Amino acid sequence: MxxxxxxxxxxxxxxxxxxxxxxxxxxxxxxxxxxxxDTEAASAVTPLNTLSPLLDDLYILLxxxxxxxxLGIVCAFYLQEWLPQTNWTRRFIESVVAVFDGIPSICxxxxxTGIFFSYAGTLKTLGGVHVPQRTEDGSTLVxxxxxxxxxxxxxxVLTFILMVMPVTIKTTQTALGSVATPIREAAYxxxxxHWQVLRRQVIPLVFTRILAxxxxxxxxxxxTVALIIGIYTWQYTTDPGNMPNxxxxxFGSALFLSIFSSILIKLxxxxxxxxxxxxx
Amino acid sequence: MPxxxxxxxxxxxxWYGDFQALIDVNVKxxxxxxxxxIGPSGCGKSTLLRCFNRVNERYGNVTTEGKIEVLGKxxxxxxxxxxxxxxxxxxxFQRPNPLPISVYENVLFGLRIHSPMRxxxxxxxxxxxxxxLTSVFLWTDLKDKLKTRATSLQLEQQQKLCIAxxxxxxxxxxxxxxxxxxxxxxxxxxxxxxxxxxxGTYTFIIVTHNMAQARRVSKECIxxxxxxxxxxRETQVLFTxxxxxxxxxxxxxxxx
Numbered sequence: 001m002x003x004x005x006x007x008x009x010x011x012x013x014x015x016x017x018x019x020x021x022x023x024x025x026x027x028x029x030x031x032x033x034x035x036x037x038d039t040e041a042a043s044a045v046t047p048l049n050t051l052s053p054l055l056d057d058l059y060i061l062l063x064x065x066x067x068x069x070x071l072g073i074v075c076a077f078y079l080q081e082w083l084p085q086t087n088w089t090r091r092f093i094e095s096v097v098a099v100f101d102g103i104p105s106i107c108x109x110x111x112x113t114g115i116f117f118s119y120a121g122t123l124k125t126l127g128g129v130h131v132p133q134r135t136e137d138g139s140t141l142v143x144x145x146x147x148x149x150x151x152x153x154x155x156x157v158l159t160f161i162l163m164v165m166p167v168t169i170k171t172t173q174t175a176l177g178s179v180a181t182p183i184r185e186a187a188y189x190x191x192x193x194h195w196q197v198l199r200r201q202v203i204p205l206v207f208t209r210i211l212a213x214x215x216x217x218x219x220x221x222x223x224t225v226a227l228i229i230g231i232y233t234w235q236y237t238t239d240p241g242n243m244p245n246x247x248x249x250x251f252g253s254a255l256f257l258s259i260f261s262s263i264l265i266k267l268x269x270x271x272x273x274x275x276x277x278x279x280x
Numbered sequence: 281m282p283x284x285x286x287x288x289x290x291x292x293x294x295w296y297g298d299f300q301a302l303i304d305v306n307v308k309x310x311x312x313x314x315x316x317x318i319g320p321s322g323c324g325k326s327t328l329l330r331c332f333n334r335v336n337e338r339y340g341n342v343t344t345e346g347k348i349e350v351l352g353k354x355x356x357x358x359x360x361x362x363x364x365x366x367x368x369x370x371x372x373f374q375r376p377n378p379l380p381i382s383v384y385e386n387v388l389f390g391l392r393i394h395s396p397m398r399x400x401x402x403x404x405x406x407x408x409x410x411x412x413l414t415s416v417f418l419w420t421d422l423k424d425k426l427k428t429r430a431t432s433l434q435l436e437q438q439q440k441l442c443i444a445x446x447x448x449x450x451x452x453x454x455x456x457x458x459x460x461x462x463x464x465x466x467x468x469x470x471x472x473x474x475x476x477x478x479x480g481t482y483t484f485i486i487v488t489h490n491m492a493q494a495r496r497v498s499k500e501c502i503x504x505x506x507x508x509x510x511x512x513r514e515t516q517v518l519f520t521x522x523x524x525x526x527x528x529x530x531x532x533x534x535x536x
Binding site for chain 1: 333335338340362363364365366367370371373375377378379380389390392393394442445446449
């Protein structure tokens with residue numbers, strides 16, 4: 001039985017790698033073609049040093065969303081494990097999360113582009129960010145467009161946090177709630193403290209689900225951000241030439257993460273053979 | 281001779297919110313034998329049992345008054361450490377609830393949470409697992425399956441494993457909340473035999489709905505009714521010559 005589980009896990013892992021590879025190919029192709037077509041920049045820019053600033057953006061976003069996801073997970077643990085169900089803070093946060101979780105991501109896109117961009121001028125006068133003007137000269141050669149004090153950057157970050165946090169909180173809470181009471185009771189009756197129960201029993205059981213939830217949240221956010229970038233941000237950046245690359249990269253990552261999260265869920269469902277129900 | 285008793289409860293009252301589940305319970309449970317708790321559903325048997333290692337406090341909304349001395353120490357004193365109490369007073373639940381990890385790790389789980397990280401060597405661990413599984417008569421069946429997930433065992437084996445996992449902690453008292461209600465006749469018999477073998481070493485308190493079982497395994501028997509302790513006598517006497525009318529009605533199955 002253990003053997004069958006292992007084989008399943010193994011096969012699923014291979015499938016993950018293959019899909020990862022497949023998802024990577026179009027992104028890579030587009031990036032290379034885009035550079036080849038850019039005749040002006042062809043001499044100065046090789047695929048590698050165009051890719052790196054692009055990935056830089058992605059990394060920064062991933063870091064931010066990782067932070068948002070961690071915050072969401074901590075928040076969910078606190079709500080689910082430490083606050084009693086009758087606590088009004090918990091009920092308030094849960095209802096807010098439920099509302100945000102239910103909004104389709106297209107609305108976030110509209111919110112981000114509509115509301116945030118209309119305040120771009122205000123943000124500029126406040127002095128916090130600068131809104132770059134579109135230039136016609138050779139500044140397009142510089143690939144780092146997504147400057148970290150532009151309006152676009154802040155909007156993308158805010159959208160990200162707003163989209164990632166509620167989904168993470170919701171999935172984490174559901175996952176924690178799904179751990180059967182007898183498992184916890186058994187551990188408590190053996191003298192385990194609350195933290196030991198969480199660390200040794202609950203977290204190993206729900207880890208995959210939380211990870212899958214995080215990936216799903218991130219994939220949704222990345223797709224929305226890709227659309228914002230692809231449609232609306234031309235006029236706010238110094239280098240519109242690189243926008244298609246960025247769009248493809250973000251969209252590709254979103255696709256990949258979404259596939260990855262469904263594989264994680266599949267992995268959890270099949271390989272762990274219903275671990276939250278102790279007696280089957 | 282206070283140490284002749286494993287557990288002494290005095291004027292124990294317990295409320296779940298407004299509902300009083302235990303009313304002035306006074307009980308002395310003798311050391312090293314099996315005591316059974318019987319009574320109709322909702323009479324507070326399980327609640328009383330859960331008081332003895334304070335697991336019922338987790339549900340919140342629970343108020344307790346009175347005194348319970350376990351091994352001569354009041355467990356409601358402020359200096360009592362819950363992990364230590366639960367180490368000394370083990371508990372087996374109604375449905376077998378092995379943790380969803382391997383059989384081997386299940387047996388060691390209790391020990392691992394009570395000892396510092398990596399303080400148990402591989403050889404020691406092997407020995408402890410073998411000893412615990414041998415004393416619940418599982419070793420011959422499971423010695424080749426130590427790495428299987430415990431939840432994939434048969435129910436009877438799971439329940440025995442739940443008992444085995446208490447033993448490395450060397451508890452003094454083992455509480456059992458209807459340990460056989462999820463098992464078939466063969467499994468019930470196996471668990472009962474196991475209890476009889478272990479009874480000299482450990483004090484057993486068993487909640488049961490099965491009066492035949494209470495009669496078979498226990499030396500003393502406690503009858504509870506609507507949160508009150510009605511009668512506490514030797515099992516044979518309680519079943520043949522009950523003093524109280526309610527007890528007599530119950531043991532003769534005039535109501536259930």
